[in-house]
Amino acid sequence: MANKDSTFGAAFVGFAASSLCLGILSTQAYSYFKRYPLDKRFYKLLVAFLWLLEVGDQCLIAHAVYTYLVSNWGLVTILLAKPVWSLVLQITVGVVTGTIVKLNYAVRVWRFSKKNILVTGLIFLLTFGELGVACVYTYQSFRLESLADIGSMKMIGTLSLALGMATDVVIAAALCYFLRDLRTGHSKDDSVVNSLIIYAVGTGGLTSVVSFTTLLLYNFMPDNFIFMAFYFVLSKVYANSFLAALNTRRVSRGRGTDAETTTMPTFLMVGKATQRTVQLDPEAHGQSPISPNKSDMKSSLSPMPSHHYAEAW
Template structure:
C-alpha cells in the first residue's frame, strides 16, 4: 500500500516551502527595483526574468500538486499513470534558473581571477553540462509510462544533480581562492574581503547541501516524493542568493540609494583601491602672525586612506 505521507504529503510540503521562498524572492525583487532605480537596464531585465521564471516554476508546481491532491483526491492509482506534464516541465524551468545564476557567478570568478581561462572554463563546462543532462532527463521523463517508474532514470538524474553540486563547490572555492589576492593588509579592507569569502562559502554551501540531499534521497528513496520537496525549493534558493547579492551592494557612480549605512559588501564590489593621499596644509604657505620668524615653507603631511568600490556589472 502506498504511503501518502511520503508521496502526496511530501509534495505538498515542498509546495508550501517553495511558496515561502517565492515570497522572499518577490520581496527581494521589489526591494531591488525600489533601491536601485538607476541600475543597468540589463540587470533590471535579469531580475524581472528570474522572478517571472520562478513564478512560472511555482505555477507548474501548483498545477502538479493540485492534480494529484485535489483533482485525483484519494485516487492512489494516479501514481501508476504517466507523470503530469507540469511536474516534468518544472524540472527544466528550475535548471534554467540555476544556470542563469551560475553564469553570473562565473563572470564574478572571471573578473576576480583576472580572466583566468581554465577555472572559468571549468565552471562553464559544468554549468552547461548540467543543463544538457537536465534537458535529456526531461525528455526521458515525458516518455515514462508511470510516475512510479521515475527511479528508472536514476542515472541521468544523479548525474544532473552531481554536476550542479560540483559547480557550486567549484564556484565557491574559486571565489575564496581569488578573493585572497585582494587582501591589502589593512584591517578595513581585509574585513570586506573576509565578508565576501564567508558569503561565497555560505551561498555555495547552502545550494550544495540541498543538491546533495536531493541526490541522496533520489538514489536511496526513489519510491517517494521527499526528494521532490527539496528540488522544488532549489531553484528559488539560487534566485534568492543572486538577488541578495544585488540588494546588498554599496553602489557607486550614482547608481541606487547608497545612503543606507547597513549595506554589506558583496561580490558585486570589485576594483577595490587603497591609496595614501598626501595633502598640503593650506595654512602652511602663509606666515604665522604669531611666529613671523618661521619659514613659509612649513607643511604638514596627513595620510588619508580612500576606498573606492566599483561595480563589477
C-alpha cells in the same frame, strides 16, 4: 501500496516551502527595484526575468500538486499513470534558473581571477553540462509510462544533480581563492574581502547542501516524493542568493551598478593599496619644497568609482 505521507504529503510540504521561498524572492525583487532605480537595464531585466521564471515554476508546481492532491484526491493509483506534464516541465525550468545564476557567478570569477580561462571555463562546462543532462532527463520523463518508474532514470538524475553540486563547490572555492588575493593589509579593505568570502561560502554551501540532500534522497528513496520537495525549493534558493548579492551592495542614491562613487573603502578598492599622502617637511630633509604633481594629487584625492566592482559582485 504507496505511503501517502511520503508521496502526496511530501509534495504538499514541498509546494508550501517553495511558496515561502517565492514570497522571499518577491520581497527581494521589490527591494531591489526600490533601492536601485538607476541600476543598469541589464540587471533590471535579469531580476525581472528571474522573478517571472520562478513564478512560472511555482505555477507548474501548483498545477502538479493540484492534479495529484485535489483532482485525484485519494487515488493512489494515479502514481501508476504517466507523470503529469507540469511536474516534468518543472525540472527544466528549475535548472534554467540555476544556470542563469551560475553563469553570473562565473562572470564574477572571471573578473576576480583576472580572466582565468581555465577556472572560468570549468564552471561554464559544468553549468551547461548540468543543463544538458537535465534536458535529457526531462525528455526521458515525458516518455515514462508510469510515475512509479521514475527510479529507472536514476543514473541520469544523479548525474544532473551531481554536476549542479560540483558547480556550486567550484564557484565557492574559486571565489574564496581569488578574493583572498585581494587583501591589502588594511583593516577596512580586508574586512570587505572577508565579508565577501563568508558570503561566497554561505551561498555556495547552502545550494550545495540542498543539491546534496536531493541527490541522496533520490538515490535512496526514489519511490516517494521527498526528493521532489527539496527540488521544488532548489531553484528559488539560487534565485534568492543572486538577488541577495545585488541587494547587499552599497546604496548611494539608488545608483547601484551605474556610477556609484565614494571616498570610503568600497568593493572596487579591494585589492588596491589605499593611496595615502605623507606630508614631509622639505627643509627637515635637506630638500627644497617641490610642488606635488597635479596628476598624482588627482589620483590620490579623487573618489574612486565602485561600479566596476559592484558589477563583478
